[in-house]
Amino acid sequence: MSIHDLRSLDEAEALFPPRSLPAGAEVLRIAPSPTGFPHIGTAMQTVLNRALADKTGGIFIVRIEDTDRARLVNGAEEAVMAALDWLGIPPDEGPNQPGDYGPYRQSERLPLYRLAAEHLTQLEKAYHCFCPPERLEKLRQEQMAAGHNPRYDRHCLALPQAEIRSRLAAGEKSVIRFRAPEDGPISFVDEVRGPISFDADRVDDPILLKADGYPTYHLAALVDDHFMRVTTVIRGEEWISSTPKHIALYRAFGWEIPRFLHTVILRDAQRRKLSKRSGDTSLRWFQAQGYLPEGFRNFLTRLLWPHPEEKDIYPLEDFVRLFNVRNLPRTGPVVDAQLLDFINGHYLARLNPEAMRLACADYLACLEKTPDAGPASSREVDIAAFRRELESNPGYARKVFALEPERNRKLADIFVNNGFFFEATLKSATREQLLKYAQTPDQGVRLLEAMRDLLAVSLPEQEAWETGMRGLAEAAGLKPKPVFMMARLALTGSEKTPPLYAIMEILELGRVRERLGLASQTLKQNFA
RNA sequence: GUCCCCAUCGUCUAGCCGGCCCAGGACAACGGCCUCUCACGCCGUCAACGGGGGUUCAAAUCCCCCUGGGGACGCCA
Numbered sequence: 001m002s003i004h005d006l007r008s009l010d011e012a013e014a015l016f017p018p019r020s021l022p023a024g025a026e027v028l029r030i031a032p033s034p035t036g037f038p039h040i041g042t043a044m045q046t047v048l049n050r051a052l053a054d055k056t057g058g059i060f061i062v063r064i065e066d067t068d069r070a071r072l073v074n075g076a077e078e079a080v081m082a083a084l085d086w087l088g089i090p091p092d093e094g095p096n097q098p099g100d101y102g103p104y105r106q107s108e109r110l111p112l113y114r115l116a117a118e119h120l121t122q123l124e125k126a127y128h129c130f131c132p133p134e135r136l137e138k139l140r141q142e143q144m145a146a147g148h149n150p151r152y153d154r155h156c157l158a159l160p161q162a163e164i165r166s167r168l169a170a171g172e173k174s175v176i177r178f179r180a181p182e183d184g185p186i187s188f189v190d191e192v193r194g195p196i197s198f199d200a201d202r203v204d205d206p207i208l209l210k211a212d213g214y215p216t217y218h219l220a221a222l223v224d225d226h227f228m229r230v231t232t233v234i235r236g237e238e239w240i241s242s243t244p245k246h247i248a249l250y251r252a253f254g255w256e257i258p259r260f261l262h263t264v265i266l267r268d269a270q271r272r273k274l275s276k277r278s279g280d281t282s283l284r285w286f287q288a289q290g291y292l293p294e295g296f297r298n299f300l301t302r303l304l305w306p307h308p309e310e311k312d313i314y315p316l317e318d319f320v321r322l323f324n325v326r327n328l329p330r331t332g333p334v335v336d337a338q339l340l341d342f343i344n345g346h347y348l349a350r351l352n353p354e355a356m357r358l359a360c361a362d363y364l365a366c367l368e369k370t371p372d373a374g375p376a377s378s379r380e381v382d383i384a385a386f387r388r389e390l391e392s393n394p395g396y397a398r399k400v401f402a403l404e405p406e407r408n409r410k411l412a413d414i415f416v417n418n419g420f421f422f423e424a425t426l427k428s429a430t431r432e433q434l435l436k437y438a439q440t441p442d443q444g445v446r447l448l449e450a451m452r453d454l455l456a457v458s459l460p461e462q463e464a465w466e467t468g469m470r471g472l473a474e475a476a477g478l479k480p481k482p483v484f485m486m487a488r489l490a491l492t493g494s495e496k497t498p499p500l501y502a503i504m505e506i507l508e509l510g511r512v513r514e515r516l517g518l519a520s521q522t523l524k525q526n527f528a
Numbered sequence: 529g530u531c532c533c534c535a536u537c538g539u540c541u542a543g544c545c546g547g548c549c550c551a552g553g554a555c556a557a558c559g560g561c562c563u564c565u566c567a568c569g570c571c572g573u574c575a576a577c578g579g580g581g582g583u584u585c586a587a588a589u590c591c592c593c594c595u596g597g598g599g600a601c602g603c604c605a
Contacts, residue, residue, distance in 0.1 A: 033605050068604055133603065140602085149530040150601060175603055193533070202531060202601085210603040217605050241532055241600040262533085269539090271597065302554095306541055310553045329541085332598070336539050339555050349568085406568050417567085469564080484564035496566035 003103070003111050009119050009253075012112060016101055016227040019059070026058035027231045030091075031221060033065040034076035037282035038083040040300075040335065041236060041266050041274060047300045048263065048328075049234055050089045051320045058231070062094030063224060064105040067214045077105075083283040088293045093228075101228040106220050113215035116223045116253070117176045117208050125252045126208060128164050129156040129177045151204040152177065176209040178218075178249060186244040191232065191261035192328040198244040206245050218242070222249050225258060232259040237332070238273070261325065264332040266303070274335060280373075281335070288373035290363050290411020292351075295344035302343065303333045312339075313346045345409035353398040356405060360397075361390050363411040377415040385424040396421075399506045404498045420492040421506065429489035429519050437482035437489070441523045444486060447476060448520035451487055452513050459509055462501045490519030 006012050019027060028049040032042050053060040062084065064077055081096060093099035103109060120126035129152075140150040157179065168174065180203040187197030208219040215223070225233060240262050250257045266274045266281075274281050286296055294316075301319040302312060308322060351359060364387040367374045371383065390397050400421045407417045419425035431441075438444030454460070454468045473483040488497055491512060497503060504512050 031605080035605080065605065071604065129603095136602085144529060144601090147529045173603090190533095196532075198532070204601080207603050212603075214603090216603070221605085236599095237533070238599055239605090243532095264534090265599075267598080273599075303540070306553090310542075312540090312554055331534055333541090334539060336555070339540065342555055345568095404567070407566080466564080481564060488565060494566090498565095498567080500564065 003109055006111055006115060009115055012115065012227055016229065019101075019229045021059070022057050024056050025231075026052050026056045027061070027229050028053050028058060028234055029061035029063050029225070029228065029230055031063045031065045031224075031235075032080045033068065033071075034080060035068070035071045035073050036076055036079075037284045038080045039274070040281050040283065040286065042080075043083070043087055043283055043296070044266065044300045044304065045234060045236070045263065046084060046087060046089050047297055047316075047319075048304060050091075051301070051316070051323065052232070052234070052325070053092070054320050055323075059092045061099075061101075061228060061230070062091040062097075062104065063228070064095055064107075065217065065220065066105060066107045067216070067220050069212065069214065079284070083287075086283065086287055086293055087297065089297075106215070106224065109220075109224065110213065110215075112227065113209065113219055113223055114213070116219060117215070120178065120208070120252055121176060123252070124179070126176050126178050127157055128159070128168070128174045129205075129207070130159075130167060130172055130174045131155055132173075149202065154205060157205075173211045175207045175211050177205045178208050178245075178252070180205050180245070180248050181251075186247050188243055188247055188257070188260055190240070191259055191325050193262065193330060196240065196243070198241075200244070200248070202241075203244050203248055218245055218249065222246055222253075226250075226253070226255050230258055232261055234261045234263060236265045237262045238265060261328075263304075264329050267332045267334045269334060271332075271334065273332075284370065284373055287366060288370060288412075289375055290413070291340065291344050292347045292359065292411075295347035296340070298347070299340045299343050302339070303335070304328060312343060341409040345406065348408050348410070349406040351401075351405065353401040353405075354394075356401040357390060357394060357397045360401075360411060360414060361387060364390065375412040375415070377412060381415065381419070381425045386422060389422050389424050396506075403502055403506065407498070416494070420494060420497070427493040428515075429493045429522065431522050431525070433489050433493075433495070434486060434519060434523055437485045438523070439478075443476060444523045445520045447472060447483060447486060448490060448516050448523070451483075451490075452516040452520075455504075455509060455513055455516075459504060459512075465501060465504075486519070487516070490516050 001011075001015055003015075006015065021027070030042065030045045030049055032038055049060050052058070062081075064080070066072055066077070077095065081094075084091070091097055093101060093104060095104045098104075117126060121128070131152075135155075136152070139153060143150040156177075181200045184200050185197050186200050186203065187195055189195050206218050207216050209215055224230075243260055243262075247257060268274050268279070291299075297316055298313060301316065301323070305319060305323045305327065307314050307318065311318075348356070364383050367378055367383050368387065371379070374383075400418055408414060415425060419427065434444050435441065438447065450472050451469070454465065454472075459465070460468065469483055469487070470480050473480045476483070484500060485495065487500055488495065491497075491500065491503055491507065507515075
């Protein structure tokens, strides 16, 4: 028996029987629509769903809500699933994890929605509506101008059966609308906010089935939640005002109403709902910045929940074990990049050099595929060459990443913090940089060459080298700092680096001498 | 316009079944220590209960109003 053989809702009940799960087990779902790259909000929902499912021994489902054919984006479903993959949060059931309650793509469940709509129509709880969109739009505007809540005027509610049949037969476009209850309060208990109630007259007659035969969210999500035996509907706060609509529908079907949990929606720095305008909020962007999945997950839970010991860094298990639905926040948190960086930095620093090397290689491979998503610092370098260099000399890369790993807060930082260790990303010191510390080009050249002489045969012991450098400074009538800075610039092209001696040990004598020579060449050139 | 949700430092928040709070922690910022630079680390500083009414011996904590912010009002989800 498949969904296509179904003749009634009763048969569907039999096809999708109640799940046999331990008491208290929650069946949860996220319902992304494949209209673009998945969003940080989707990731937050995912973490929360997974955590609650794990906490209660339940099930976490991914359901693709692809009922809007106009906004459908090619490859978006793959992007959603790839993002969840990257996040490291696998669903128990979904388009790629078939289960007994599938299919998990709404476009493949159309017969079910049609059956549901017909069922309500027969009960006279739904009706055909032939009103063209233009009429509805005009109506809406008039109502709002008059200071009323816009709602359908039920123009088609009382159409005679015969007329409906003939217009349908003539091929006239129509939709099916729910006949919403006229009066009485509709209330529900939100799992995080407590009781919320609306007047029934707030509920418009929502369209259930569109003219193209596809269901709207209201019908599709509700039917699926019912037949997938979802116990708690977790969704963003923006759905609160639609909930009475859904409650009324559940009642019309005579179905058990699930629990509702409306999460906060994430805000940007202006406290607006996070959107395209707030900058890139797609998971792809966070990945391309080089956030680690575990760091990103920690950040997400941190936004949802204060650790009882007031920690910022904690394993996901702590969240699963200790969080409580009632303590979820009610005010939309601002996505704070500084906090994310701080948290991610901890995870990055904790990686051993080999894990770091692997993470970098993966990261660069990802940037190679989507170079436009990468940070500015990555755009000017040959990513492929950088990756080959990392992979061709793992021992060297490990030494590099063992040096002050806490400098990097996200993988993108390697371009500036570790770039000088690799040919593909090296930027040599400029004349201007060097002349900040040398009083004259001539003096700079003499110092750089003297430094090279200190390293004529081998790298001396650290103390001996430093004494030598200080001696150079004294002889030139300079403080030690400018001399060290010239060496730093010559070796790295940067003024902010780890300690020089450690850098020289990794670079090794040949390259150190080479770079010192190169820098003095730079000073000699343009020596007007 | 109508309805709904929310309200403690710049940010995330603890506290909220009233006194232990002239409000605690973390991020950020700033200052200092360390030092060949930067980062890390350590020490320190700045910084909030939106306003007004109640209730009470006592309110960040309870109630009401205002204000502010957010969200929803689609053949989008």
